[in-house]
Amino acid sequence: MTPDPGAGANAAPARPGKNFHPIGSFEPEMGGYLPEVRLAYETWGELDDAGENAVLVVHALTGDSHCSGGPSDAYRRGGWWDEMVGPGRVVDTDENFVVCSNVLGGCSGSTGPASVDPETGRPHGMRFPVVTIRDIVRAQRRLLDGLGVRKLRAVIGGSIGGQQALEWAVEFPDFLEKAVPIASTGALGPQGIAMSEIGRRAIMADPNWRGGDYYGEAGPETGLAIARMAGMVTYQSAPGMWERFGRGPARRPPLYEEFGGMFDVEGYLHYQGQDLAGRFDANSYLYLTRAMDLYDAGAGYASREEAYRRIEADVLFVGVSSDWLFPAAEVRETAEEARRAGASVRYEEIESQNGHDAFLKDWDDLRAAVGPFLND
Template identity: 45%
Template structure:
């Protein structure tokens, strides 16, 4: 792509022309609705999948994810990946020819930002004639691009996947970038950025790569892979040559990197990352995401210390505070920041379900009622009698069946929270936004009265601090629906009386030693607790075991479970 008009950059610099190198996979459908745009990371390029030629020794950097029949199926989607502005794989950057001098730009190339990069992405997609992208997917620095596209061009994208990324670099990440740049600048061959292809600052660039690569791994991952193993002997050589396996591995990574990457591009791109700070630009993350229209799926990794899960959680909280459609999963992995490139079999199904749900409007509302979870008569009552419409937050949402019903039948705006990552994946398949979190530690970020209804269904008895949780629920919800098994049911009493053992029933099916339940309480216990913390009980329904009718006579004795509609006292 060439841009005829002068391209003005945030820094004040200008480019008279911009060329973009890109690859595509699959075919664009007639209405142009199946385009998936991949934003690569710092040292990536446009070659995201497959083999470009018979000379390629390896396929594209995300080949396990993209291709016919794979998670991002190129028989269904038109996949695009372009090398970003400032890159060294075909797109205009410091190694390009300056039209004013006929020489390579080098350090004469103007400084640019992530916003500039995103603008090039958008203009490039316009050149392809694509009005709207089905999904923009970015990992690490690519996630920054994806955020900027969604923020700056809200009409351009329907959904966004942000993987192991951040809304700003922390001081530690900026420090690592600075050390890497200084290694390049201090190399004798750097020559103020004007160096020949065959004699560049290879040593400095190799060291920069080694430093960066360390941040992509984790302590546990490095210990598992290398430990203190020696490479070529059983004893120390007592010199400064690399002899530990981890040393020779980093040397290898550095050597490979200088064969394919430009030192000047590394300087410019890492500086662009340093400047990326949505909160500084907009005043807050909430303001940054206020106008986005896309659905979001955010992914973090437990061992990522470069962009730790807390950074992803900040993005999720900002989207939730704006009532945006957002899902989030924190995946347990020992691979650190690079996990999304390594564990494609883990993240793949999530992305597959998310993109599929974006491209399909789910209208078969009765699919969820026909395949209802066993023993969930409370869902029918909640849907038909308690939650008529409005914004709904389901705490401990499981696979999202209740939320799917409320969304499709009652036309509610819904959000789920669950601590189980597999449940988040099931919600994604239903198109239900769901956030991975511990409900006892994650509600403080919600505003007072943010939801019309908060649902806590058969979960209160599993929490450690039910009193505090109830107070938070009625703070963030104008009304709340609470359901729980009744430990005072006659069958529980009989088992305790006649056998002297902990009871097991259809509502309490677990043995005492493997039960997720922490507290065993009755309806009377719950009502007493509500009175003690100024919670109003507006309605109570005690369904019969078969799910038809209600228990009116001695409900605390004959009710296996109870459903309450509560609110905060004025």
């Protein structure tokens, strides 16, 4: 991993492709100080004169600002929500000014642990302050202000993106009309935190992690790959894994020497681990999973109910029947809590064996759940 080359770059015009917007200095809510922060972002469509036709799409843990469009010099992969975002699609880029930005603390162009600290000339590493979902949302707000957005028609995202969508509705109640948290709740449960922590410990146990100061050298790719393996288990469901992998033998050439043969599910996890290790910064993984664990919609308020009482937007919560990380029952309970607090709330549930990952797979169900709410 090399130091983030674009840190401190000036904002480029907002066009398809990766743009950068400096949002100045930033004080995360749990302490610390970042003298210069920028967010990487991409936009689609045109902002209207009033600045009130914007939709913010927020990405999941290892995602980036490229929710729509093909691979390019700026993005090695096609848009991660192509089926949802584009002309005439559910998030309609003909009608809306769509914005998607890499999160604060991320590693796809926004300021994060891999970015050079202007005060030391070295990457932040673990000196990067803890950032929360609220910090991430506050940074997004500054970007939107900078782009001339006066009001959001909607914020939509899944998983850690869903936490952001909910937090938007709590933190900036008069700035958005609708929020769509998908496969996400007001606070992650202990089993999810446990799985995050297994991954973090694997990263930190990797001798190449070096307390986070591995930039310019070999990084903790093995630890990050193990963390990703743990993550992938939480993104799928037991019945879905039976259906997809069963107890079949590996179908790919093995990445690791094994004893007693290798199961298909193992080969799959090894490849997913290796893939992430080649494209993601391990320290960002630590910080962003921590933000996910720490998120509690009621933090800073007397209760979650008090937080939800602030909500002015219409909120659509979407649960996935087989979700392991954010179980549908907990998504529904979050929706009910918000409703009891007076928020205008809907709840839709996607019946799927794809688990948490359904928001990146079950396109028809997702469009059916989200489309009417977004576009009525």
